[in-house]
Amino acid sequence: MSTASPTTGTQKRSxxxxxxxxxxxxxxxxxxxxxxxxxxxxxHWSFLLGEVALFSxxxxxxxxxxxxxxxxxxxAEVHYDGSYVPLKGVEMSVAMASTLDISFDIRGxxxxxxxxxxxxxxxxxxxxxxxxxxxxxxxxxxxxxxxxVIGFTLFILAMAEGxxxxxxxxxxxxGNGLRIIDGLIKGIPLVGTWxxxxxxxxxxxxxxxxxxxxxxxxxxxxxxxxxFIALHLVFVVVHKHTQYAGPGKTQQNAVGPPxxxxxxxxxxxxxxIIFGVIALIASLFTINPIWNYGPYDPSPVSAGTQxxxxxxxxxxxxxxIPPGWEFVxxxxxxxxxxxxxxxxxxxxxVLVLLYPFIEAxxxxxxxxxxxxxxxxxxxxxxxxxxxxxxxxAGLWAAASSDILATHFSLTMEGVIHALQAVVILGPFxxxxxxxxxxxxxQKKDREIVLHGFESxxxxxxxxxxxxxxxxxxxEYDRWRLVSFETYEPLMIRPNARGKITVGQxxxxxxxxxxxxxxxxxxxxxxxxSGHGGHH
Amino acid sequence: xxxxxxSGAELTAADSSHAAHESDASPGTALIVQDAFAxxxxxxxxxRVTDEDPKxxxxxxxxxxxxxYLSALGSLWAVAAYxxxxxxxxxxxxxxxxxxxxxxxxxxxLLALGIGIVHWGKAxxxxxxxxxxxxxxxxxxxxxAAAAKVFADxxxxxxxxxRAVIRxxxxxxxxxxxxxxxxxxxxxxxxDELPVPLLSHTMWRKGTRLALDPSGVAIKASDVTIGSAxxxxxxxxxxxxxxxxxxxAKAAVLLMRLDPSELNQLPERESWSYDxxxxxxxICTHVGCPVALYEQHTHHxxxxxxxxxxxxxxxxxxxxxxxxxxxxxxxxxIDDEGYLIAQxxxxxxxxxxxxxxx
Numbered sequence: 006m007s008t009a010s011p012t013t014g015t016q017k018r019s020x021x022x023x024x025x026x027x028x029x030x031x032x033x034x035x036x037x038x039x040x041x042x043x044x045x046x047x048x049h050w051s052f053l054l055g056e057v058a059l060f061s062x063x064x065x066x067x068x069x070x071x072x073x074x075x076x077x078x079x080x081a082e083v084h085y086d087g088s089y090v091p092l093k094g095v096e097m098s099v100a101m102a103s104t105l106d107i108s109f110d111i112r113g114x115x116x117x118x119x120x121x122x123x124x125x126x127x128x129x130x131x132x133x134x135x136x137x138x139x140x141x142x143x144x145x146x147x148x149x150x151x152x153x154v155i156g157f158t159l160f161i162l163a164m165a166e167g168x169x170x171x172x173x174x175x176x177x178x179x180g181n182g183l184r185i186i187d188g189l190i191k192g193i194p195l196v197g198t199w200x201x202x203x204x205x206x207x208x209x210x211x212x213x214x215x216x217x218x219x220x221x222x223x224x225x226x227x228x229x230x231x232x233f234i235a236l237h238l239v240f241v242v243v244h245k246h247t248q249y250a251g252p253g254k255t256q257q258n259a260v261g262p263p264x265x266x267x268x269x270x271x272x273x274x275x276x277x278i279i280f281g282v283i284a285l286i287a288s289l290f291t292i293n294p295i296w297n298y299g300p301y302d303p304s305p306v307s308a309g310t311q312x313x314x315x316x317x318x319x320x321x322x323x324x325x326i327p328p329g330w331e332f333v334x335x336x337x338x339x340x341x342x343x344x345x346x347x348x349x350x351x352x353x354x355v356l357v358l359l360y361p362f363i364e365a366x367x368x369x370x371x372x373x374x375x376x377x378x379x380x381x382x383x384x385x386x387x388x389x390x391x392x393x394x395x396x397x398a399g400l401w402a403a404a405s406s407d408i409l410a411t412h413f414s415l416t417m418e419g420v421i422h423a424l425q426a427v428v429i430l431g432p433f434x435x436x437x438x439x440x441x442x443x444x445x446x447q448k449k450d451r452e453i454v455l456h457g458f459e460s461x462x463x464x465x466x467x468x469x470x471x472x473x474x475x476x477x478x479x480e481y482d483r484w485r486l487v488s489f490e491t492y493e494p495l496m497i498r499p500n501a502r503g504k505i506t507v508g509q510x511x512x513x514x515x516x517x518x519x520x521x522x523x524x525x526x527x528x529x530x531x532x533x534s535g536h537g538g539h540h
Numbered sequence: 541x542x543x544x545x546x547s548g549a550e551l552t553a554a555d556s557s558h559a560a561h562e563s564d565a566s567p568g569t570a571l572i573v574q575d576a577f578a579x580x581x582x583x584x585x586x587x588r589v590t591d592e593d594p595k596x597x598x599x600x601x602x603x604x605x606x607x608x609y610l611s612a613l614g615s616l617w618a619v620a621a622y623x624x625x626x627x628x629x630x631x632x633x634x635x636x637x638x639x640x641x642x643x644x645x646x647x648x649x650l651l652a653l654g655i656g657i658v659h660w661g662k663a664x665x666x667x668x669x670x671x672x673x674x675x676x677x678x679x680x681x682x683x684x685a686a687a688a689k690v691f692a693d694x695x696x697x698x699x700x701x702x703r704a705v706i707r708x709x710x711x712x713x714x715x716x717x718x719x720x721x722x723x724x725x726x727x728x729x730x731x732d733e734l735p736v737p738l739l740s741h742t743m744w745r746k747g748t749r750l751a752l753d754p755s756g757v758a759i760k761a762s763d764v765t766i767g768s769a770x771x772x773x774x775x776x777x778x779x780x781x782x783x784x785x786x787x788x789a790k791a792a793v794l795l796m797r798l799d800p801s802e803l804n805q806l807p808e809r810e811s812w813s814y815d816x817x818x819x820x821x822x823i824c825t826h827v828g829c830p831v832a833l834y835e836q837h838t839h840h841x842x843x844x845x846x847x848x849x850x851x852x853x854x855x856x857x858x859x860x861x862x863x864x865x866x867x868x869x870x871x872x873x874i875d876d877e878g879y880l881i882a883q884x885x886x887x888x889x890x891x892x893x894x895x896x897x898x
Contacts, residue, residue, distance in 0.1 A: 043670060044670075044672060045669065045670040045671055045672040088627070088628070088630045088635075089630075089632070090630055108635070109627070109632075109635055110627075112622055112625075112626070112627060112638055112642070113622060113638065113639075113642045115635060115638075115639045116638075116639045116642050116643045116646070119639070148677040181829055181830075181845065184789075184827070184828045184829055185827045185828070185829065185845060187827070187828060187892070188824075188826065188827025188828040188829075188891070188892035189827055191892050191893065191894040191895075192827070192892065192893060192894070193895070194895050195895055196895075197894060197895050198735045198736065198739070198894045198895050198896055199735060201735070201894075202729045202735035202738075203725060203726070203728040203729045204728070205729075206728055206729050206730075207729050207730050207733060207738075207786070208735075208738050208739075208783075208786040208789070208790075209786065209789055209828070210785050210786065210789060211786065213728075243677060244677060245672060245674055252579065252580045252581060252582060252583050253579065253580075253581050253582030253583070253671075254579075255579060256674070257673060257674050258671050258672060258673055258674060259671070259672040259674060260582075260669055260670070260671050260672075261669055261670070262667075262668065262669055262670070263668070263670050266661070266665055267661050267662075267665050267666075267667075267668075268661075269661075270657050270658065270660055270661030270665060271657075271658055271661045271662065273657055274653075274654045274655065274656070274657030274658030274659075274660075274661060275654065275658060276654065277650045277651070277653045277654030277657065278650070278651060278654035278655060278658065279654075280650045280654070281646075281647050281648075281649075281650030281651030281652075281653075281654055282651070284643055284646045284647040284650055285643070285644075285647040285651070287639075287643055288639060288640050288641075288642070288643020288644050288646070288647060289640070289643070301785070302754070302785070302788070303785055303788050303789035303792060303823070303830065304753050304754075304771060304773070304788055304792040304822060304830050304832075305771075305830060305832060306829055306830045306832045306844050306845070307844070308833060308844045309844065310844055310845060320845075320846075323826075323827070323846050323862060324846045324847060324861075324862065325862075326862040327862070328848075328858050328859075328860060328861060328862065328863070328864065329858070329864055330862070330864065331864035331865070331893060332864075333897075333898050336898045337895055337896065337897075337898060338893045338894065338895055338896075338897045338898060340864075340893045342826065342862045342863070342864060343827070343893075368568040368569055368570065369566060369568025369569055370566070370567055370568035370569070370570055371565040371566045371567075371568065372565045372566070372567055372570075373565070373674075373676065373677065375674060406847060407844065407847060417842075417847055417849075417860070418860055421847065421860075421861075480580040481580055481583045483577065483580075484577065484579060484580050487576070487577045488577070488579070490570050490571065491570070491571050492568065492569045492570050492571065493569050493571055494569070495569050516569060520569065525571065525573070526573070526576070526577075527577075528573055528575040528576055528577070529575050529576070529577055530575045
């Protein structure tokens with residue numbers, strides 16, 4: 006860090022040294038600097054996705070704090086008297102009027118508001134992509150299972166932040182979103198009617214909901230997000246970052262530039278780049294033009310209403326239910342047109358949350374894993390991921406079913422039926438294709454290791470035959486292709502009491518499903534025995 | 541964290557074997573290949589152009605500080621734009637300019653700063669990779685034993701296990717203590733109201749005139765031509781002091797006139813319409829969006845939120861989409877002056893289904 010040794014600094018000390026000593030003697034910070042300052046931080050573009058999420062959250066905090074100084078979370082009715090002429094005199098809530106004031110009467114206010122909204126969209130998107138990276142590279146394996154759970158909780162908290170924030174301006178679009186939430190909640194058996202009644206402070210829409218969502222949006226939820234992010238990052242330090250397989254990299258080391266200075270420069274610079282990109286989008290592209298929608302009124306609605314992108318999957322799930330899934334039984338209404346989407350999404354969320362534990366149970370692998378897998382080297386996991394992505398994408402597309410129908414001149418019914426097929430059959434197709442592609446890519450890797458790569462050099466043999474010369478990989482490139490592990494299917498064995506339990510059988514069948522088709526990495530022996538005994 | 545004593549070790553110190561020093565944790569069903577390739581160790585370091593060519597290094601340095609100057613310029617421009625592009629003219633175009641130029645200034649400031657710092661890190665700072673040794677996350681057996689001893693000591697000294705009565709009564713008290721906080725949530729909604737009766741009634745009464753939304757002007761039957769559709773509220777709703785939106789969320793109605801020959805009415809509801817004029821709740825029976833889109837030639841109503849479709853000619857039964865129940869019909873008639881009036885309130889709760897509905 007600094008040139009002079011702090012304890013022997015009896016001669017002239019620079020101001021920074023003196024300041025560092027002063028602070029350290031009151032905080033013991035030197036221990037942290039020594040511990041963390043030169044940690045090696047593995048480098049890869051895909052490791053930046055989590056940083057995008059973190060940095061866009063910082064932008065959200067900064068821009069959001071500015072907005073709180075102007076926004077008024079009240080549903081008291083006023084007649085708008087701001088600068089936006091078309092709405093002058095229109096009756097609206099104070100929340101809506103203050104949002105219009107931020108947009109039209111405070112210089113730079115619209116810019117900050119749009120940054121806040123764009124950053125929120127980016128935040129959720131970056132978390133989603135970051136989670137896909139973690140999933141497809143198996144970076145959730147021991148010791149990182151809890152961090153997967155924390156990260157996924159953050160994804161859900163981010164969606165909650167998004168929805169509560171989106172509802173605050175009390176405009177027509179967000180009010181219809183709340184109306185849908187109200188209808189959803191009322192469909193929950195036993196408690197739904199009361200939850201809705203309490204949430205809205207009486208009948209929908211009431212005069213409470215904006216203030217309540219505001220408390221959640223700027224206090225409870227951000228506190229939770231910050232706490233979970235802090236926990237998430239502490240675990241990144243405790244576990245050290247994963248790294249991709251490469252020459253010299255092992256399960257026992259972490260290789261990369263030191264935190265100070267290079268990693269700090271790259272990450273710090275990257276923060277400003279993210280901030281800058283959000284600023285660029287916010288200065289060029291309008292988001293959520295509430296002045297076009299007008300204040301909330303339960304009667305009008307515009308065609309083609311869309312939620313923010315990350316709520317789309319839930320809205321789409323509602324749209325895909327066929328007619329008639331509701332009935333009265335025991336003198337009570339059972340709304341399966343609402344329950345089925347809620348339960349399906351609930352199961353999906355629980356499966357994603359628990360996936361690390363499920364896979365660990367199937368493999369029985371209790372070792373720590375710090376080398377990230379290439380997706381192709383875990384074909385079944387990758388195929389499950391592809392199936393999950395297809396399921397989510399089908400639901401998400403369904404939220405735009407009307408827009409799809411009008412843009413491509415299709416029938417509403419046709420779009421819905423096609424998307425029902427995508428959501429139910431699509432995952433199976435995606436699973437099959439992804440698994441086959443993975444295995445094919447693994448075979449290609451084997452082929453390259455065994456027979457080398459095409460050098461592009463064509464040689465004519467004495468007999469007149471033309472061949473392309475294959476060249477062997479060097480040992481570093483070869484290592485990237487052979488340094489992975491495979492698992493074999495679990496053999497059923499009786500336990501200590503000589504019994505084969507149902508759990509054992511289930512685990513064995515899952516294990517077979519996971520690992521029956523597998524490609525092993527090339528071994529030394531295979532290369533030595535005449536290039537795999539192929540010719 | 542406390543276990544990393546090897547931070548910053550030199551690159552060459554890396555293990556070359558993939559499986560060396562691995563703990564004795566079970567590999568499960570993983571195949572341990574005896575014949576596997578050995579890790580070749582780190583490849584030779586490749587210097588960057590800025591390491592080898594002093595000119596390129598100089599140029600990289602110039603690029604970095606130029607970007608920083610540009611960034612400062614961008615910040616100053618954003619401040620200038622704040623003053624140069626006022627928006628006090630009630631003109632939307634000025635808002636757009638203010639947004640654009642403050643934004644572009646901030647963008648330049650941020651992007652140039654970020655790219656400059658990253659370029660400094662990548663091209664100018666010393667290009668070195670360090671190797672940290674990893675340790676089992678669980679810590680050494682000694683640490684684990686020490687932690688276990690702390691708990692054992694604490695348990696012995698407190699008697700948490702031994703004094704079962706104290707412990708169990710503590711747990712009991714802890715379970716009960718949040719209950720008052722739960723009860724407080726009843727105050728989230730008015731104490732003197734219950735949800736189900738509120739959901740079961742609307743503002744419509746016998747004799748309430750049908751009025752235009754939002755003006756509140758009463759509608760005469762003679763004004764409703766065949767094929768037309770009106771957005772309707774009860775007369776008096778527009779003048780309500782309190783609870784206007786809550787009443788409107790239940791009482792909003794769509795009024796349509798069809799050729800009576802095309803109208804297929806339920807026998808018990810034949811008296812609910814007037815000369816082909818029918819009135820239905822506008823609130824979707826799915827999750828409550830306004831069913832606002834009327835297609836005149838098919839007599840279909842479409843909810844724009846989840847695409848439920850209702851057939852007006854067939855007492856608004858569902859023909860597509862996730863809704864189950866038909867839109868509730870408002871029985872209407874005309875009064876002496878020819879205005880359309882309600883015969884009564886809706887005969888069933890309007891809007892989304894709820895548990896207690898039957």
